[in-house]
Amino acid sequence: MSKPLILVSNDDGISSRGIRVLVELMSQIGEVIVVAPDSPQSGMGHAITVGNTLRLDKTDIFGSVSAYKCSGTPADCVKLAKHHLLKSGKPDLVVSGINHGSNTSISVLYSGTMSAAIEGAIEGLPAVGFSLCDYSSEADFSHVGEYVKKIAQEILTRGLPKGVALNVNIPPKQHENIKGIKVCRQARAKWEEHFDVRRDPTGRKYFWMTGNFVNFDKGEDNDEWVIANNYVSVVPCQYDLTAHHAISILNDEWEF
Amino acid sequence: MSKPLILVSNDDGISSRGIRVLVELMSQIGEVIVVAPDSPQSGMGHAITVGNTLRLDKTDIFGSVSAYKCSGTPADCVKLAKHHLLKSGKPDLVVSGINHGSNTSISVLYSGTMSAAIEGAIEGLPAVGFSLCDYSSEADFSHVGEYVKKIAQEILTRGLPKGVALNVNIPPKQHENIKGIKVCRQARAKWEEHFDVRRDPTGRKYFWMTGNFVNFDKGEDNDEWVIANNYVSVVPCQYDLTAHHAISILNDEWEF
Numbered sequence: 001m002s003k004p005l006i007l008v009s010n011d012d013g014i015s016s017r018g019i020r021v022l023v024e025l026m027s028q029i030g031e032v033i034v035v036a037p038d039s040p041q042s043g044m045g046h047a048i049t050v051g052n053t054l055r056l057d058k059t060d061i062f063g064s065v066s067a068y069k070c071s072g073t074p075a076d077c078v079k080l081a082k083h084h085l086l087k088s089g090k091p092d093l094v095v096s097g098i099n100h101g102s103n104t105s106i107s108v109l110y111s112g113t114m115s116a117a118i119e120g121a122i123e124g125l126p127a128v129g130f131s132l133c134d135y136s137s138e139a140d141f142s143h144v145g146e147y148v149k150k151i152a153q154e155i156l157t158r159g160l161p162k163g164v165a166l167n168v169n170i171p172p173k174q175h176e177n178i179k180g181i182k183v184c185r186q187a188r189a190k191w192e193e194h195f196d197v198r199r200d201p202t203g204r205k206y207f208w209m210t211g212n213f214v215n216f217d218k219g220e221d222n223d224e225w226v227i228a229n230n231y232v233s234v235v236p237c238q239y240d241l242t243a244h245h246a247i248s249i250l251n252d253e254w255e256f
Numbered sequence: 257m258s259k260p261l262i263l264v265s266n267d268d269g270i271s272s273r274g275i276r277v278l279v280e281l282m283s284q285i286g287e288v289i290v291v292a293p294d295s296p297q298s299g300m301g302h303a304i305t306v307g308n309t310l311r312l313d314k315t316d317i318f319g320s321v322s323a324y325k326c327s328g329t330p331a332d333c334v335k336l337a338k339h340h341l342l343k344s345g346k347p348d349l350v351v352s353g354i355n356h357g358s359n360t361s362i363s364v365l366y367s368g369t370m371s372a373a374i375e376g377a378i379e380g381l382p383a384v385g386f387s388l389c390d391y392s393s394e395a396d397f398s399h400v401g402e403y404v405k406k407i408a409q410e411i412l413t414r415g416l417p418k419g420v421a422l423n424v425n426i427p428p429k430q431h432e433n434i435k436g437i438k439v440c441r442q443a444r445a446k447w448e449e450h451f452d453v454r455r456d457p458t459g460r461k462y463f464w465m466t467g468n469f470v471n472f473d474k475g476e477d478n479d480e481w482v483i484a485n486n487y488v489s490v491v492p493c494q495y496d497l498t499a500h501h502a503i504s505i506l507n508d509e510w511e512f
Contacts, residue, residue, distance in 0.1 A: 195336060
């Protein structure tokens with residue numbers, strides 16, 4: 001039986017530690033091709049490159065593993081892999097990450113990591129994004145392998161419902177004794193932004209966006225609760241933004 | 257009674273024709289504040305500016321209407337308006353657009369126009385994104401006023417369900433006799449990309465992303481059908497990406 005073909009991407013850029021860990025893990029279970037941004041693309045959401053050109057260059061950064069760096073966004077990387085590099089075949093699995101930092105709750109919308117996975121799902125491919133809930137540049141990835149490989153294997157064995165990509169968040173290493181994996185929903189929460197106003201050397205104002213994460217969710221079936229209670233969170237995600245419950249409300253109450 | 261405060265943004269940039277039309281229309285029903293990107297941000301999806309600074313400068317581009325141009329994305333613009341410029345109050349309505357080109361179906365994910373509206377919904381504000389289904393730089397906006405004002409007024413009068421933003425697409429002027437407004441869902445469709453490979457003057461390869469829109473949806477209750485049949489489409493959108501139907505599938509079938 002031939003090895004599964006696994007497409008690896010991320011949003012922290014091809015030279016980040018997280019993608020190196022992911023490439024090593026995926027090489028243990030399949031044939032890997034990497035197409036990842038040539039520079040950090042955190043917070044890029046589901047951006048694509050419109051009205052501008054793209055570069056795609058082969059790199060030996062991962063030794064014998066086939067790898068390409070791309071000037072575009074994570075979603076661009078998946079599109080280029082699927083429609084240009086792999087025209088004749090298609091990957092059996094799209095994996096993205098491992099992100100340096102959490103992508104729980106509302107952050108899934110802003111996450112470049114998850115946009116690569118969701119782009120995979122749009123293309124009809126089984127897909128998953130992995131994030132480590134540790135923003136430190138020194139973050140310890142040594143505990144993630146067990147969960148990342150288990151989830152990737154499970155997807156390869158059982159497949160995923162059509163149009164679904166998984167958003168996986170892993171507690172930091174410091175939280176010893178991770179209790180297991182829990183499937184859950186996206187927590188209701190948001191970022192409460194604060195803008196730090198500064199002056200550049202010419203006296204002109206500029207801003208740094210900072211913010212606090214505010215969790216409104218009192219439930220226990222959401223990714224924030226799951227991570228806080230030391231489980232790996234798995235949220236199945238889809239890309240139909242329709243608020244189906246609101247259609248009948250608008251049809252009943254509105255006067256067009 | 258005081259006039260409602262309306263925040264206007266877009267993704268084509270503050271100097272585009274579409275936002276000028278929207279500012280004129282909204283000035284007829286409320287007090288307007290504009291915070292929009294200083295350059296085109298099409299295809300930016302729900303990107304935000306992370307690890308970089310932001311600029312925000314007052315401009316008199318709309319005469320007496322209060323307006324600011326921002327170096328960031330559409331989502332950044334709404335965050336800056338809500339958490340910096342309007343700290344003490346909050347807009348009664350967030351409107352985005354009018355986009356030059358359609359944002360139906362899967363394009364809602366890639367759309368900067370809709371990310372501004374959805375960011376409004378995340379902030380708990382009634383919000384709507386408007387798009388004209390005409391990509392021409394000469395596009396005729398003369399027929400949109402009736403629908404844009406009607407929908408904005410309806411939102412101000414009745415509100416929107418919590419966490420919902422409307423995605424409104426308007427047929428092009430050439431389609432005479434628009435039949436009315438239909439509330440519907442996002443069509444199942446995708447872009448089938450093609451990459452046009454070229455060489456720069458130094459001989460290095462670069463790519464242009466192009467593509468064909470492929471509609472899989474056989475229904476009549478979706479935005480593609482609605483636009484093709486000459487109605488204005490209104491899709492209520494939300495930002496919970498959880499594939500709720502998939503949670504029980506994963507819990508039943510997977511072995512963690």
